[in-house]
Amino acid sequence: MERVLADDMPALHSLVNGMKRELDAVTAVLSTRWSSGQVEGQVTRTKLIKRMGYGRANIDLLRRRILSSP
Known part of the structure; x- marks a missing residue:
């Protein structure tokens, strides 16, 4: 440095x-040996689902889609 x-x-x-x-x-x-990879993957997936419904859905539908996605 x-x-x-x-x-x-x-x-x-x-x-x-x-x-x-x-x-x-x-x-x-x-x-440390810990990684935030799993969390980052879930954040990326959530953002993708959110973008797919942008302007067409409310928070209730977003919640259902996130909880029902594999």
């Missing part, structure tokens, strides 16, 4: 500064 900050690359400076602000989270992601 110090080498990146010493170079003249503002875009990378922003990345490093963000990583420093969230250093505990970055460390946890890299050091």
Whole structure:
């Protein structure tokens, strides 16, 4: 991180500064064996179902479609 900050690359400076602000989270992601892949997959599936009914359905139909989908 110090080498990146010493170079003249503002875009990378922003990345490093963000990583420093969230250093505990970055460390946890890299050091634990847990993955959020399953959760992200469900979020993606839910967004797809929501987009398919956009403007045509209300929350009740969305709830039924999410709960009945495989």
